[in-house]
Amino acid sequence: TWIGHTAYTKAATFSADGSSVVSVGDDRVLRCWDATTGRCVASVAVPGTSAVDVVLALDGASAHIAFEGGESATVQLPRYVRSTLAATVATAPATTTEGG
Numbered sequence: 709t710w711i712g713h714t715a716y717t718k719a720a721t722f723s724a725d726g727s728s729v730v731s732v733g734d735d736r737v738l739r740c741w742d743a744t745t746g747r748c749v750a751s752v753a754v755p756g757t758s759a760v761d762v763v764l765a766l767d768g769a770s771a772h773i774a775f776e777g778g779e780s781a782t783v784q785l786p787r788y789v790r791s792t793l794a795a796t797v798a799t800a801p802a803t804t805t806e807g808g
Contacts, residue, residue: 717733718732718759718760719735728791736754738759750803752786765782769785
């Protein structure tokens with residue numbers, strides 16, 4: 709069990725290599741997790757109402773959060789989290805889409 713959020717968790721997303729997770733929810737806190745241990749490694753207060761979705765920036769420097777009611781915000785992640793997430797994006801295999 710991952711302990712950290714104090715209210716319902718509404719959304720989570722993995723880093724490109726699956727080693728990290730960011731989550732948001734009704735407590736208005738973005739939490740960064742080590743996916744292997746389940747340990748919360750950072751938390752950032754977010755503006756707005758209840759969050760409903762979260763997406764990581766490709767460079768790992770920020771997360772974009774959508775809130776109930778259609779509002780959204782971009783939150784800068786702590787420097788030590790950014791470097792970890794940026795490294796996972798840089799080492800992720802490239803994917804291609806073939807049209808038909």
